[in-house]
């Protein structure tokens with residue numbers, strides 16, 4: 008299953024080889040079980056300013072920067088982008104509601120996958136649209152010794168958030184690798200689009216309420232219905248495949 012997905016990827020992209028040296032992990036919905044809280048915080052913040060917004064929409068917008076999510080809702084319901092002042096006000100509300108949800112739990116099996124990747128000597132990066140300082144600060148206590156500050160790409164590092172390729176292009180540059188030397192673990196349609204647009208082999212773990220078909224339609228090379236648990240169980244199989252073309 009994995010080999011044929013990788014072979015089709017190489018053929019489509021016309022890359023010389025497939026030899027991942029670094030793994031780019033998305034954060035929310037992959038490493039943290041935080042999407043329920045994000046979705047409910049968005050719904051509450053938008054309700055406060057009388058813009059209809061559902062949890063499903065929050066999941067479909069997952070990966071965008073907060074500013075872009077707010078502009079999207081304003082365009083749809085008010086026919087214009089939000090002003091800077093409005094964006095700040097709404098993002099403040101959203102952050103407030105998110106913090107009320109309490110501490111964010113790690114996604115089951117995430118730490119185990121990270122440890123396996125670390126033991127294999129793979130570089131581990133986080134590529135997130137998040138600007139939630141609490142989550143970023145919590146990384147070290149959640150996953151001690153796994154992450155380095157210079158191996159993070161966050162909302163603060165990019166002008167264009169996901170689904171634009173900039174976050175993953177920036178990650179390739181920070182890691183100093185070619186697209187065929189990296190692999191992405193994502194859970195959201197827009198995150199998958201961003202990684203695919205950056206030309207990187209993308210594994211989608213379905214950890215939320217959306218149908219897996221949406222993740223395939225976004226361009227994921229592999230979709231794991233069983234989420235992080237399935238990724239953990241199949242990690243050796245997935246990470247051992249290297250293709251060197253003559």
Ligand code: CA
Pocket residue numbers: 033034035036037069070193194195198
């Ligand atoms: Ca995500």
